[in-house]
Amino acid sequence: MERKKDRTILHCDMNGFYASVELLDYPQYKNIPMAVCGDPKSRHGIILAKNEPAKKFGIKTAETIWQAKKKCPSLVCVPPHHDKYSKYSKMINEIYLRYTDMVEPFSIDESWLDVSASLTLFGSGKEIADQIREIVKKELGLTLSAGVSFNKIFAKMGSEYKKPDATTVITRENYKNIIWPMDISEMFFVGKATADKLKTAGIHTIGDLANTSRPLLVSMLGKHGGMLYDYSNGLDEEPVSLYSDREKIKSVGHGMTFTRNITGSEDIKAALSGLCDKVASRLRRNKMRAWGVKVDIKDPDFNVVSKQKQLDAAINTAEDISIASYELITSFWPLDRPIRLLTVTAINLVDENEAQQLSFFDTENTQRRQRAESVERTLDMIRDKYGSSSIGFGRTVNNDIGIKYKEPNKNNDDD
Numbered sequence: 001m002e003r004k005k006d007r008t009i010l011h012c013d014m015n016g017f018y019a020s021v022e023l024l025d026y027p028q029y030k031n032i033p034m035a036v037c038g039d040p041k042s043r044h045g046i047i048l049a050k051n052e053p054a055k056k057f058g059i060k061t062a063e064t065i066w067q068a069k070k071k072c073p074s075l076v077c078v079p080p081h082h083d084k085y086s087k088y089s090k091m092i093n094e095i096y097l098r099y100t101d102m103v104e105p106f107s108i109d110e111s112w113l114d115v116s117a118s119l120t121l122f123g124s125g126k127e128i129a130d131q132i133r134e135i136v137k138k139e140l141g142l143t144l145s146a147g148v149s150f151n152k153i154f155a156k157m158g159s160e161y162k163k164p165d166a167t168t169v170i171t172r173e174n175y176k177n178i179i180w181p182m183d184i185s186e187m188f189f190v191g192k193a194t195a196d197k198l199k200t201a202g203i204h205t206i207g208d209l210a211n212t213s214r215p216l217l218v219s220m221l222g223k224h225g226g227m228l229y230d231y232s233n234g235l236d237e238e239p240v241s242l243y244s245d246r247e248k249i250k251s252v253g254h255g256m257t258f259t260r261n262i263t264g265s266e267d268i269k270a271a272l273s274g275l276c277d278k279v280a281s282r283l284r285r286n287k288m289r290a291w292g293v294k295v296d297i298k299d300p301d302f303n304v305v306s307k308q309k310q311l312d313a314a315i316n317t318a319e320d321i322s323i324a325s326y327e328l329i330t331s332f333w334p335l336d337r338p339i340r341l342l343t344v345t346a347i348n349l350v351d352e353n354e355a356q357q358l359s360f361f362d363t364e365n366t367q368r369r370q371r372a373e374s375v376e377r378t379l380d381m382i383r384d385k386y387g388s389s390s391i392g393f394g395r396t397v398n399n400d401i402g403i404k405y406k407e408p409n410k411n412n413d414d415d
Contacts (some may be wrong), residue, residue, distance in 0.1 A: 005395035008125040010113040011147040011155035015164035017109035018049035037077040038378045080395045102244040114240035129167040151236040180207030254278040255343025259402040276321040290346035293324045298341035319372040
């Protein structure tokens with residue numbers, strides 16, 4: 001049977017996105033070391049992004065400012081401006097939409113494009129990628145790297161292959177030469193723990209992975225092992241979504257059964273810290289806010305109680321969701337009564353840009369929410385870079401109830 005025609009997939013990844021956007025307003029810093037920092041006034045603030053001159057000093061994303069300044073005492077630090085990054089992200093995706101309606105954002109500065117139906121209009125995949133790079137550079141003053149391939153995974157790895165401002169084409173004919181020699185840690189969705197486990201089994205490169213039997217990988221890593229086998233052999237067939245099909249979700253929830261029953265204020269607050277962090281990050285990723293919260297509690301006898309409440313403002317931070325959830329729980333659940341399972345759900349969702357009627361007398365709470373959102377969007381940036389479980393809140397550290405933050409997916413120094 002004849003194999004169906006390959007798709008042409010692009011993955012476009014902005015180069016040093018946050019730092020590049022800041023340089024549009026601070027062009028005087030273009031040729032000197034500059035970094036975007038979580039809190040430039042604090043020596044314990046974190047580096048979120050850096051320009052090319054700063055990279056030459058070995059400055060890395062997620063290290064502290066004082067560590068970075070030990071490497072480069074003259075480093076210029078500027079604060080992040082999340083509203084600007086969102087604005088430019090939208091403009092970048094609008095450029096992509098000139099070529100295809102199949103545009104699937106992966107993060108604020110990365111998107112997949114399926115241009116299979118656009119080849120007769122605009123040329124080959126590489127030609128389209130090069131056109132997009134030039135348009136983004138000319139119209140927005142920013143650069144990107146693009147991968148072109150027959151599936152999403154190889155397109156993504158192509159955009160990582162050569163930076164900055166480059167296009168890499170990975171085909172059925174050359175992927176074994178380009179992808180297979182790479183260290184196993186370079187494989188998409190292979191984190192440090194997985195890489196260590198594979199290397200212990202003698203699997204050191206992506207080629208080693210591709211040539212390991214699928215059943216063996218499944219026995220080692222479960223379904224994840226089968227997925228990695230498919231990805232390394234170019235068998236990814238996941239479609240690129242239509243830009244217009246980005247679903248507006250109706251609720252976002254996260255729950256867990258704890259390793260022991262939890263009781264008391266400290267246990268509940270620790271549990272809420274982990275659960276609400278997951279809920280809030282998903283809200284922000286979907287560009288939503290919640291006008292209500294719902295909690296579900298299951299006790300050791302498997303009795304379930306559900307309660308919900310409306311809020312005075314639409315929220316999208318772990319801090320606010322945790323405060324509202326704790327107030328709701330204490331309104332109906334005795335703190336000394338054990339909890340086996342707890343679920344927190346954000347409900348009555350609206351678009352994050354939807355206008356809110358703010359009270360003139362609630363300025364303090366409004367400012368607190370804005371500060372909390374700025375901090376948590378900073379966490380989002382770090383997680384986009386190093387994996388969703390790479391950083392968490394202090395209350396969850398060394399807990400014994402089952403909330404864990406795993407090692408980062410990848411130590412990649414490119415923004």
